[in-house]
Amino acid sequence: MRLPQIRMESQPALISIQTQNATQTIQQPKADQEILQPKAEITIRTTPSRLTIDQSKAWHDMGLRTAKQLHEDATRQGYQKVMQGISRRVREGTEQMKIENGGDPLLRQAVNNANRPEKQFNIGWVPSPFAVDIDYQPSDVHIDVRANAPIINNRPNKPVIQYQPGYAETGIRQEADLHIDFENLYFRGFQFEMSI
Template sequence: MNIPQLRMHSQMAQIQISQESGEQTIRQPKADVTIQQPKPEVSITTTPAKLSIDQSKAFADMNLMRIFQRNKAFAQEGQTSVLEGISRRVRQGNELMKLENEGSPIVNQAVQNAHPKMKTLGITFIPSLFSVKLNSQPAEVNIEVETKQPIINATPNKVEHRYERGNVAIEMKQYQDLTIEVIQLES
């Protein structure tokens, strides 16, 4: 018995896609900026320092004084000597009034009045210590600064944007196909 056979050949359809990429460029130019800084205003005021030196006591210690000061010193020294002499005479007079007491006041007074006091030897500093008087007032500095704000001008530039579209092409690379054959087989 002969049964015919069917033989089928099929071919699938194929699509071909070709693509061209798009291009895009973006550029941002720098902004135009100007900055100005005004100078600050500075004012400086100073009060000068003062120094006063008083050497009058040092000069007086070295016996170098003005005539009015010398007269005053001599008057003071004379007054002190007079008061010492008066007190010595009063003391000695009181001793003589009391002759009846023990001792010999006349001999003691004769020895005291005959020999002057011994001068003391020693180191003396001329002029005396701390005889020069210093008085100082420091200087004062006053600084005033008035700052000024900076002047800033900025102009931004627009973005430069360029875009080229891409393209997609779709084509049939291969069409579908179906072929059917009838084959007789011999037995």
């Protein structure tokens, strides 16, 4: 006895998807920059040095003097001698006025005035040491520096952006299918085979 059979064969639907990735490029141009550096301003002021040499005392020590200087020296020495003589005479007169104090001032003054002191002789240097006066004033240097700030001009550039969008395409690669076979089925006395 044959049993009725139903056979079913099916295949699923298959979907196909094709994609294209999006692309993006970004370029950043460098900024335009300009830098100007002004030079510093420098001012230098100098006062020249000064050297003074005075050798008049050396010339004087060697006897090399002008007529005016000789006259002034003689006048000065004569004045000093006169004042010394006046001083000695005043001192001697005062001693003689006080003769009652004793001490025989007349005799002592006569001996002192008769025997003048001996002149001393020694080695001397002509001109005398340090007879030349030297004076030196160093120069002064004044430096003024004024720094100038840099001048910076900066212009940024916008980025260059290129964008291409991606896409996705879908489709049916395989459609769904169902196949049914009926065997040995009797329907109201007929054998029936059916295929879907």
